[in-house]
Amino acid sequence: MEKFIINGGHKLNGDIYISGAKNAAVAILPAAILADGPCILENVPMINDVSVCLKILSEMGADVKMLNKSTIQIDARHIRDTVVPYEKARLFRASYYFMGALLTKFNHAKVSMPGGCALGDRPIDQHLKCFKALGANYSIESGIVEITADRLYGTQIYFDKITVGATINAMLAAVKVDGLTILENAAKEPHIVDLANFLNSMGAEIMGAGTDVIKIRGVKKLTGTQYAIIPDQIEAGTYMVAAAAAGGDVTIRNVIPKHLEPISSKLEKMGVIIEEHDDSLRIIGSNRPYERMNLKTMPHPGFPTDMQPQFAALLTLSNGTSIITESIYEDRFRYVDELRRMGADISVDGKVAVIEGVDKLTGAPVKAADLRAGAALIIAGLCAKGVTEIEDIFHIERGYEDLAAKLRAIGADIVKREFPGPDAMRIAM
Ligand code: EPZ
Numbered sequence: 001m002e003k004f005i006i007n008g009g010h011k012l013n014g015d016i017y018i019s020g021a022k023n024a025a026v027a028i029l030p031a032a033i034l035a036d037g038p039c040i041l042e043n044v045p046m047i048n049d050v051s052v053c054l055k056i057l058s059e060m061g062a063d064v065k066m067l068n069k070s071t072i073q074i075d076a077r078h079i080r081d082t083v084v085p086y087e088k089a090r091l092f093r094a095s096y097y098f099m100g101a102l103l104t105k106f107n108h109a110k111v112s113m114p115g116g117c118a119l120g121d122r123p124i125d126q127h128l129k130c131f132k133a134l135g136a137n138y139s140i141e142s143g144i145v146e147i148t149a150d151r152l153y154g155t156q157i158y159f160d161k162i163t164v165g166a167t168i169n170a171m172l173a174a175v176k177v178d179g180l181t182i183l184e185n186a187a188k189e190p191h192i193v194d195l196a197n198f199l200n201s202m203g204a205e206i207m208g209a210g211t212d213v214i215k216i217r218g219v220k221k222l223t224g225t226q227y228a229i230i231p232d233q234i235e236a237g238t239y240m241v242a243a244a245a246a247g248g249d250v251t252i253r254n255v256i257p258k259h260l261e262p263i264s265s266k267l268e269k270m271g272v273i274i275e276e277h278d279d280s281l282r283i284i285g286s287n288r289p290y291e292r293m294n295l296k297t298m299p300h301p302g303f304p305t306d307m308q309p310q311f312a313a314l315l316t317l318s319n320g321t322s323i324i325t326e327s328i329y330e331d332r333f334r335y336v337d338e339l340r341r342m343g344a345d346i347s348v349d350g351k352v353a354v355i356e357g358v359d360k361l362t363g364a365p366v367k368a369a370d371l372r373a374g375a376a377l378i379i380a381g382l383c384a385k386g387v388t389e390i391e392d393i394f395h396i397e398r399g400y401e402d403l404a405a406k407l408r409a410i411g412a413d414i415v416k417r418e419f420p421g422p423d424a425m426r427i428a429m
Pocket of ligand 1: 023026093094121122123124125126127128161162163164165166187305306328329330371372399
């Protein structure tokens with residue numbers, strides 16, 4: 001079993017370089033199946049979700065080559081297999097993007113229901129509704145979704161709720177159909193725009209990504225391309241909060257500041273000083289407690305749910321009472337008990353957490369319940385007095401490349417250590 005051991009209380013100073021976006025990469029890699037030639041992808045984060053995705057592609061018959069540490073070439077012309085089995089699909093949530101990509105390419109996909117991280121109920125009804133509207137039929141048996149179509153055709157789809165995954169799957173499924181598809185009430189996250197840009201660089205005709213109406217005119221052919229994935233908004237946000245919480249002066253490099261505005265504006269409201277440059281942000285932490293704050297998670301451009309646990313960790317040490325309302329997931333407060341073990345004063349009632357600021361956190365043995373819950377514990381550990389040992393760190397490594405090394409380079413005392421005993425079962429988001 002591996003753990004992160006953090007000796008808290010060190011200020012952070014220096015530069016930290018942000019990797020490519022996980023949630024863009026896990027959509028763009030399956031999309032490479034659609035190209036009639038090799039795709040070269042740059043700025044690919046080397047995280048566990050990407051490794052699993054690449055493994056699925058190779059096992060299906062794609063030729064996958066690492067050109068350097070963050071550049072991959074995928075030639076999917078020889079893929080014949082249209083099945084993603086349970087053992088792989090359960091490892092990460094985004095395995096459902098193989099449904100849209102395989103359906104478009106082969107008019108057939110057989111993909112196990114995605115493994116779900118415990119954030120509450122996470123249905124895929126909106127994904128299936130899109131496939132059906134485009135002319136496909138589906139069945140679900142023994143946990144496997146099988147989707148087939150004789151022919152797919154353009155249509156108009158209104159999402160009953162704003163969903164990142166179904167918006168992406170609809171784009172993947174509609175990109176080569178006959179005619180025009182219009183997606184309404186679409187999600188607007190930066191990785192949706194990134195997938196649209198990637199597909200357009202292959203010859204697709206997608207307009208409006210980043211707004212709530214996306215129009216996709218089906219094309220006959222998509223070619224190979226060379227494309228750089230956007231920087232990870234949530235990795236950047238996590239280090240911004242870490243720098244603010246631990247104090248010090250940190251420059252976060254390789255970012256798109258516009259994507260970070262929902263995060264920067266909240267930090268500034270609490271009293272963190274942020275200097276914006278073209279592709280970097282400088283975070284200057286304070287020695288005094290930050291101001292309390294209320295926040296509510298919302299689809300982009302609202303405050304991202306994927307930053308909610310990290311902000312909760314920061315607010316445990318703020319001045320006064322803060323209220324967090326989680327409006328995307330039913331159950332994204334599974335880090336609260338762990339923060340309490342470190343001295344935080346948090347109470348939860350349904351989708352609302354009330355945080356009373358305390359003077360200090362103290363190190364403790366804790367467990368990461370999921371990826372961003374783990375990120376919250378890292379932040380708490382960096383400012384706690386004493387040693388924090390974090391278990392189940394495979395959750396964290398699904399989404400953060402070289403986390404300990406990046407934090408050590410800016411002055412944190414954090415190491416990854418092997419201990420006897422197995423990791424808990426690896427399920428993913
Ligand atoms: C994506 O999940 C991200 N994952 C999540 O990142 C992120 O939290 C989420 O979007 C919201 O931004 C990936 O991109 C791989 P949704 P996704 O579809 O696509 C409900 C992280 O920490 N819903 O936007 O699964 C759903 O239950 C992770 O990096 C339906 O009801 O999220 C949820 O309440 C965690 N029916 C809400 O919509 C559907 O068919 C938003 O889900 C689909 C979703």
